[in-house]
Amino acid sequence: MSQYQTIHSHHSHYGWDNGIEAVRQVAPGEILEFEVRDASGGQLSARSDASAVGTLDFDKVNPVTGPIEVDGAEPGDAIRIELLDFAGVGWGWTAIIPGFGLLADEFKTPFLHISEYDEQRVRFVDGIELETAPFPGTVGLAPAAPGHHSVVPPRRVGGNLDLRDLTRGATLYLPVEVAGGLLSVGDTHAAQGDGEVCGTAVETQFSVSARIGLVKGANLPAPQCETTRPLRRSRRDDKGFYVTTGVGPDLMQASRDAIRAMIDHLGKHYGLAPEMAYALCSVAVDLRIGEVVDVPNWVVAAQLPKGIFL
Template structure:
């Protein structure tokens, strides 16, 4: 494998989006870049951490993103084409229930922490407990460009230009298109995960520092309103070999139905597998998928939550 032409180190990061942040480098379209990403806690949680460290988190350091990168020739109305390359995982990760954060924050008010150690070379499933092993699929949770609006903007919510998308399929081989709103685009990336379910329901995945490669290209006059992406192949093959357990939420409000579907899966895991409720919640976040199953049959919609059975194999 040839070496990328550019490298950005983990300390070259920023917190939040601001189009006034000077770029750490300027590249020509087609450039391949190696990027070293810190975890979403910016190193505040380590393999030696305990749950008390969750309570002490400095939220002013949460979700650092590495960059920004100025792409020559990029102007508003264009798109930056991001081809996601190989990941080099660190072998360490963490999952936490952070009070006030997550889909069921009102039901899980106490902090919790799960530390992970995984084979960084083989990327074999990581053990959650004595009864569950989670298949790994590295990806970057936060990947985006600077917004046109001046000033500092939180990195927590996703935006038109990308950001904290938490789409687990933004992994090796995927091509992502991000709409440009400022000159150069100002690309940044971070929040790398070793695994996550669709929905990231407790608010965290297997948060894990890692290095990765991206190739940044330019699509002139693309006119995209929001990000779009193309995957290189199947997206659930690492999970679906043994089928799923699924629970549902049904009603006129999608958010309520989503909460109900997840809460019922937690109840199932507590009852059938002897897990604590908060452990079940965190397991759901790292490997279970929320799906809209039906949204046309007035007045009620169906949201389903799928948990892969192979985690218990």
Template sequence: MCQNCLVKTIHHAQHHFGWDNSLVPEARVASGTTLEFHCLDSSNGFFTPQSTAADVGAMPFDKINPVNGPVYVEGALPGDVLKVTIDAFRPSGFGWTANIPGFGLLADQFTTPALALWHYDKTTLAPCAFGRHGRVPLKPFAGTIGVAPAEAGLHSVVPPRRVGGNLDIRDLNAGCTLYLPVEVEGALFSIGDTHAAQGDGEVCGTAIESAMDAVVKLEVVKNMPLATPRFSTPGPVTDHLDKAGYEVFTGVGPDLMTAARDALRYCIDALCREQHMSPEDAYMLCSVCGDLRISEIVDMPNWVVSFYFPKLVLQ
């Protein structure tokens, strides 16, 4: 157990753009150390309050999803588990959401770039206005959080892996404990891609992407079998959205992906028709506050996927 594990800071410049177990650690820490990571947003700071949709196509895709680290945790060996206690997020107050052509669940239907800019109170984290359409409750978390894979070479930070990475799990917020399987000595932990809010599924491919500081404690756990990431939450995970109920749209059929696309598409159609939104605005709003859920997967040959849109966003 670490006897004198003070908070160590990993600054904005101490980041990388892909998983690679040959990277030199930015810090070596004892098990039980608490660290503060000054995380950039997933655009590496490309978008600013002056950005427009015309800038979406110019975003450098070789510089997306920067993650701070890596951090070498003493005593971590392949086969161990890294316990990550998520203590706090300190958001910046500015964020963005984009429809990026070629990216997202309905990429074939949404081919026009779109950009929404968000300005929120970083102290109170009050629901953030989405133009004239509504207000989105915030729930900060890190979309990308993980350790280095055993396979040599540079690996894209975009897809999730058994050692974590771009998990985009909305419920990994402050108070949660995440467990990651270790594949290399020292674990080589990194974190970034911070979000102020996201729906389950992140359906357009982006959330409220927002730079923020993340405070976590890293501990090595021995003799804990773990094949893929596991996490524990301290309480309810949707109470920021539940208060007024939901409008729910279903997709039904033999293919889960098709059913998910259908459920989302029906929700977008309803928002356009009933709230007079543009399709792009509806798509981005669904991505930051709507939840995809598998409602039924046993009554063959058809399965049910539901898309939950929280009513309070539009009140």
């Protein structure tokens, strides 16, 4: 990947701000390599334990590499990011961070789990393997509103989208709000379930190569993307799925109920402790909306691929 222009990891920042000076100006069609730091900003290592989670400096989490300015990009246009390749470091972490996650009120103790991975598989624990499916959790442009904005919540201009379908071959379109767009990339993952329910995936460092393009006059209301592979399809699907559900008038509560039921299932049938089961849900279980039309109750399903169990 080194044949491309590289945006090095020391060119990173910790929030969105259209006042940050671009580190490079590129023409549409150029290929860049973004060196991305992990979501802890280097505060966690392969030798860290749960105590390190409790002492994280949150002013240094979720760094993004950039920004870059795209020639000719103006408000109303869209930046096109075609994801080409990923190169990782071979290990990643999944944490339960107090106060963060879908079940934050139930999981209040710091937890950290280290996984190893190669290009094909993530070895989560003995007997559980996931498919390696790298993607950047955060890809975004600078917002028009002045000042510093947290990198944690996603926005109209992208950011912390956590769309696991943005892997090799996918293309993301982001609406431009400021001249040049000011694109940054971060928060790379080796694997994640739809929902990232405990608040973290298999967090890791990747170098991401991407072709940067420009669509004039796109006028997108929010980020859009296209993929070259079926959504939610992997080699781990061949053994089928176990699905738990949440049913009720509130989608967030239904999501909580579906994940809580899946944690119970993983404990009863696979002997996983609640914290490990919750972490596994975050990296392997997909939350799906079953229906939102049958008033007064909606259905959320949590889908576990049985093929991850060896």
